[in-house]
Amino acid sequence: MSSSEVIDELWSVICDRAENPPEKSYVVDILNHRKGIDKSLEKVGEEATEFIIAVKNSDYNAKVGEAADLIFHTLLALRAADVDLSDVMSELENRRR
Numbered sequence: 665m666s667s668s669e670v671i672d673e674l675w676s677v678i679c680d681r682a683e684n685p686p687e688k689s690y691v692v693d694i695l696n697h698r699k700g701i702d703k704s705l706e707k708v709g710e711e712a713t714e715f716i717i718a719v720k721n722s723d724y725n726a727k728v729g730e731a732a733d734l735i736f737h738t739l740l741a742l743r744a745a746d747v748d749l750s751d752v753m754s755e756l757e758n759r760r761r
């Protein structure tokens with residue numbers, strides 16, 4: 665799978681979980697949390713901090729793991745904020761020089 669296919673598939677799974685919530689799902693736990701959008705925003709903050717700490721202090725695999733956590737939780741926050749990933753991708757595409 666290419667990198668963009670991995671992200672696209674993950675985004676589809678996140679949107680599907682939001683629309684058809686199964687009984688047990690981490691994505692649903694975050695998106696339907698009693699704190700509302702604040703839960704996913706809190707997770708982005710935590711994961712960003714953990715990523716920074718890993719980059720400064722940890723080995724390569726820990727950096728990769730924390731980067732994956734940050735990207736995943738950023739996707740959850742986008743969904744919670746009703747921001748479409750394709751609009752973010754178009755924005756990045758428009759910035760190409």
Ligand SMILES: N=c1c2ncn([C@@H]3O[C@H](COP(=O)(O)OP(=O)(O)OP(=O)(O)O)[C@@H](O)[C@H]3O)c2ncn1[C@@H]1O[C@H](COP(=O)(O)O)[C@@H](O)[C@H]1O
Nearest residue numbers: 674677678681688689690691692693694707710732733736
């Ligand atoms: N990529 C991920 C992914 N990355 C991390 N996590 C979860 O994110 C959590 C990481 O949170 P922390 O490290 O902060 O641990 P924690 O402090 O115990 O978490 P909180 O209780 O504070 O939320 C863990 O529970 C991981 O299982 C993920 N959970 C799900 N996915 C993807 O989402 C898909 C759908 O998952 P479900 O919704 O669970 O079916 C999966 O198939 C995966 O592709």
